[in-house]
Amino acid sequence: MQKKKKTPNCFAKFFWGNYAGVRGKHWVAWSEMCYPKKEGGIGFRTLFDTSSTLFAKLWSIFRTQKSLWSTFMWNKYCKTHHLILAYNRGTSQAWRNMVRVREDVEHEIWWQQKEGTTSFWMDNWTKQGALYYIEPQRVDEEVEVKEMILNGQWNIARLRQLLSHDMVDCILENISLTMNTDDQDKAWWMGNAQGEFTVESAFQLTRKKREEKE
Structure with missing residues (x-):
């Protein structure tokens, strides 16, 4: 079998090149x-990491902004499954790459409760990540957060039926009920202190990492 030749990296070739026309050594x-x-x-930044960052931005826009494009993508890929579970097989290249970074980005989008229409299982409204991923008794069904509220208070009995005791305690201690049916649930980016998505914060989130050198 003939060995496949490795395609030289044009960036490395430029960096290690010289002006004498002699091939430089890639040290x-x-x-x-x-x-x-x-x-x-x-x-330096690899094209792969840069590409992942830009698709992370696309996913964030898709998740948090209403537009003709986001509506089209939702109807095309998410009508039968929630968007965090939607498949990427047989789809467009853009959607496949968005799905590739989906989980990293989803865990950084926090949904502040207003009217309570956030998905109880699929959206990150506890700041701990989507309950579907972190709770042992996860359920693949559409339930809104407001369905866990009774007479203006958390329905503790219902929560304890569905979630671990630690998660219920986390919800009761950290999430106050300031529901406002006239205002939509608001998405915040947890990747920086400002709460707004930035390409730099997404790059640091999705890039390949290793231990720091001493």
Whole structure:
């Protein structure tokens, strides 16, 4: 079997090249240079990591902003499954790449409760991540957070039927009920202190990492 030739990295070729026309030696692999300095690299960015960042931005827009595009994508890919469970087989390249970074981005989107229409199982409204992923008795069904409220208070008995005791305690201690049926649930980005999505914070979230060098 004929061995497949490796395609030379044009960035590495440019970095290690010279002006004499002689092929330069690649003293360090390009992947090694594409880490921050504190992790033993130079701080370059790979096209893969950059691409992941931009698709993370697309996913954030899809999740938090209403538009003709987001409505089209939802109707095309999410009509039969919640969007965090929607498949990526036989879909467009854009959707496949959005799904590739979906889980990382989803865990950083916190839904502040207003009218309580956030998905109880599928959306991150506890700041701990989607309950579907972190609770042992997860249920693949559409239940809204407001269905867990009774007479303006958390329905503790109902919560304890569905969730672990630790999670119920976390909800009771940290999530106050300030419901407002005239205002939509608000999405906040937990990747930075400002609560607004930025490409830089998404890059740090999705890029390949390794232990810092001493």
